[in-house]
Amino acid sequence: MATEMLQLRWLAHARSGDKGDTANVGLIALQPEWYDLLVEQVTAKRVGRHFKGMVSGVERFELPNLNALNFLLHGALDGGGTLSLKTDAQGKVYSTALLRMEIEVPRKLAKKIRAAAA
């Protein structure tokens, strides 16, 4: 099947928060039928590569009931809480940083999404 790369922003929405020096990102499929694509491609390993140099480790949990994946990004907040000097000390926008990641999707689907976005 012909595929192409597409940014997650077209396939999912997301929200993030913090717990100590860990940021979490909940990644939610925009359509229930796209959830499997996220499960298959947005692996802890690939998310770790995406955030290389920015986090020390990644864990992933599945919530099929919400069509969502939850990622824990450890060591992401420069100490976190009151210590962090970062603008995003509480990890509020790691969500959108994850949406920059590209995954492989069927060309037909990519075409459809691009047409809808335009």
Next chain:
Amino acid sequence: MTTHKTVRIAAGQGFWGDWLEAPVRQVQGGDIDYLVLDYLAEVTMSILQKQRSRDPAFGYARDFVTLMERILPDVAAKGIRVVSNAGGVNPRACAEAVRAAADRAGLGDQIRIALVSGDDLLPRLDELVAEGESFANMDTERPLSDVRDRVQSANAYLGMQPVVEALAAGANVIITGRVTDTGLTLGPLVHEFGWSFDDWDRIAAGTIAGHILECGAQSSGGNLLRDWRQVKRLEDVGFPIVEAEADGSFTVTKHPGTGGVVNVASVTEQLVYEMGNPHEYITPDGIADFTSIRLDQVGKHRVRVHGITGGPRTPMLKVSVAYQYGWKAVGTLVYSWPEAYDKAKAADRILRKRLKALDLEYEQILTEYVGVDATHGKLAGEPDPEIAEVMLRVGVRAPERAPVDRFTREIAPLVLTGPPSVTGFAGGRPQVEEIVAYWPALVARERIEPFVRVEML
């Protein structure tokens, strides 16, 4: 027994500093049974702690008292009950101030205030250590002795039980210290429906209802990423309301005529906020399984939440210890086109050389370029070379105050001694901030619960 009883719980504040009109609109905009106001985040406890150390009469969310003055007449007239952890590190002073406000308003006999205490472990800390509690850091496993001489506060996270007790005693305003955000909502549900403390599925359901309410409008259209342009009238955003049933299912909604949106997307985004392991959302009252939650859009601005399961509470309570860590400051300057980013980078190099020449030592110096990498780091890629402006933002942190102080005097000189086209320094020298850091730990439940008190004021 009424089988179709519905209890309406409204969120009034999602954090200390949230929209002041929200709780007023919640009590005036339609029928509610309870108003819950969450004020406490870890950062908030540290700020309150600093205030109490300056003046023993402070240490609570003082604007809660001002707010109560506005809503007390409605609370009394409509029979609404208010549950809040606005008491922070000084719930007694908070409760006394609300008592005085109620008396001044001539509502003295209609407002029955309950004060929940017993979360403050500071006076007992050494005794608890002597009894064998290690208070080892949950993240680093370091012993408390590393920071014992710098501890400023220590609070156990209490659950819903004292809230239930206060409601049973007839209180209509309940003021607590470090009761969990979710316990503020779960308490009223347990009280109203008579759920047993070990009815784990319902405890989990009430906990998740609390999680949906605890960040205020973040579940009703605020900070909603999905279709954000379609979220209407956020200027009049309706804070969320949970309509709960005895079986543990509930509907999330908001008052008619308000702005914002309650849909599956808005509730889902809040559900995943600050989530750890979704199978084990641990609270003092039980463990909720977020993978059991079912959401259905059952009407406009109505999402039904059901199917929730949970498990038994653990024998431990979480403790949050605050300790003096050090000092920090953040300075900013704005550089304009042309070559804005290069100018900002040059300024950063000069600043760092000057700090080095002064032999100043920092635990960390962090540079960000707002407009380029402050939110997404390297993932944002190289900026447009024609970028209109870039804000240089440099932060430093050190155990001692002196090097941080000196840093704050090295920002403004860059204006006349550094790269050109610089502005945005009208705010003056950066503020030096004391860092109160958090030390998460656990303590045995049985050493805390016998000390929890509910008093009527």
